[in-house]
Amino acid sequence: MPNKQQLEDFATQVRRDIVRQVHKVNSGHPGGSLGCTEFFTVLYQEIMDRKEGFDMDGKDEDLFFLSNGHISPVFYSVLARSGYFPVEELSTFRLIDSRLQGHPTTHEGLPGIRIASGSLGQGMSVAIGAANTKKLNGDNHLVYTLHGDGELQEGQNWEAIMYAAANKVDNLISTVDLNHQQIDGCTDDVLPMGSLKAKFEAFGWDVLEVKKGNNISAVIDGLNEAKSRTGKGKPVCVLLYTEMGHGVDYMMGSHAWHGVAPNDEQLEKALAQNPETLGDY
Amino acid sequence: MKKYTNTGNKDTRSGFGAGMDELGKTNENVVALCADLTGSLKLGDFQKNHPERFFQIGIAEANMIGIAAGMTIGGKIPFTGTFANFSTGRVYDQIRQSVAYSDKNVKICASHAGLTLGEDGATHQILEDIGLMKMLPGMTVINTCDYNQTKAATLAVAEYKGPVYLRFGRPKVANFTPEDQKFEIGKAVLLNEGNDVTIIATGHLVWEALQAAEELEEKGISAEVINIHTIKPLDEEAILKSIKKTGCVVTAEEHNYLGGLGESVARTLTQNHPAPQEFVATKDTFGESGVPELLMEKYELNAAAIVRASEKVIKRK
Structure with missing residues (x-):
């Protein structure tokens, strides 16, 4: 297990990877990626029970599904730095003939990806299916998901949320990236969703809140607590309060950097705020 | 027959x-x-x-x-x-x-x-x-x-x-295919050999195609009938072999003629062996309530429609 400083260093390097990926191709989604850096770091480096290498079936290991596929830069960086594919491949992000498509896909055979995502609202259903199969196979490992908060405006999520509770899919931990932002602005301005905690609880989920979603220790504690609540007849929801653009001062807390890449000058500023730790690709 | x-x-x-x-x-x-x-x-x-x-x-x-x-x-x-x-x-x-x-x-x-x-x-x-x-x-x-x-x-x-x-x-x-059949995905089934027209049907229209072939036989027209159960991948080889022999084709399906089996056959012909084709299919319309048989008659998706289409396409050869 890495210590806290190692996790901090890992996250800092991931932030560099995120802004460098999107800067190079002048496209991609840095805001949500930066906001979820601690989550991905902790999930892959600390929480999930993962096998060496990658196979699609993922038997006898924990699985993760990214539903809001547009935050691919953070996913790719963490997968590469967790050993799924060469870190150098991050330099091909969004370029022609790359396995690192704009949104994650199995189509190009990138290790670590088990479903395509990008068209929103589909990931929880897929995760429920994988969780069902784990139960049929007598596999006690867990299935994790991540969703954007704005993404919950897609109706399919609520079909899945209803199903998971009714069918006691209690080997599932779904995390909502609660940054209160979406492309057009604040979620409360675009389409207010009210209390997500109350909604998930009304549907029959066990809900826990992690108020400091950009604090490594808080995320570790929150996800460990979530793990401890599995296997008790309810799916588990983690409401992860994050800040869009966290770690790059001029991007923080604004929807403006949802899908906008930094220019050369802005890149330098972002990199200066996140010094190299594990080595750039 | x-x-x-x-x-x-x-x-x-x-x-x-x-x-x-x-x-x-x-x-x-x-x-x-x-x-x-x-x-x-x-x-x-x-x-x-x-x-x-x-x-x-x-x-x-x-x-x-x-x-x-x-x-x-x-x-x-x-x-x-x-x-x-x-x-x-x-x-x-x-x-x-x-x-x-x-x-x-x-x-x-x-x-x-x-x-x-x-x-x-x-x-x-x-x-x-x-x-x-x-x-x-x-x-x-x-x-x-x-x-x-x-x-x-x-x-x-x-x-x-x-x-x-x-x-x-x-x-x-009608249930008429063998109980012990081996189903081969992508493989057309030749139901009847004929020389004047090829009828390529799928789904419920296959039985209708066989009834049509019998009627056509009484009129002195020899129809080849192919059951296309797999629309994709399409058995182009079987389709082309038949149409090279008969010189024309009627496709029959319970589907819009835009996007259905007929269009797949038409593309195959255009690329390989252009030949006259008639479509027994719905013509870019929605359906409506009614007794199935009467709907199939109204929307011209039955044996009689296949006979008419066959006679028409033969004249276009």
């Missing part, structure tokens, strides 16, 4: 149900998912005999497609069951991203396709589903003609690895 005997009217969906129950016994990886239409899809026996592998999803087709995609991860072979309309148009993006693009081994099984759904009317009578599904890269599209063939196809798709759309229907229709 080769004679085919109707061993008794049966619904194709019951062939699916029988195939599923058999798969339940023979293949432990097969799981069934249903969106509140267990009775209509004839999944009752599977549910009763293999309850741990039956998943009642509720009226939530998008969730059903996603769950099916996820269940393949770990080795299950999910069969989803609902009406054709709710199996395709309602969940097109879910199929596109989570099944087809993700190359998941999901079998999307669709009953009540086309006009023969009858009285429920156009909201449920999808005539665009073959087109929707055949356009998805990697998707296999099958439309079976009778009970025996639907059962055989159900067993066959479980052995095939990759996404499949299996289309069948509601009404009791």
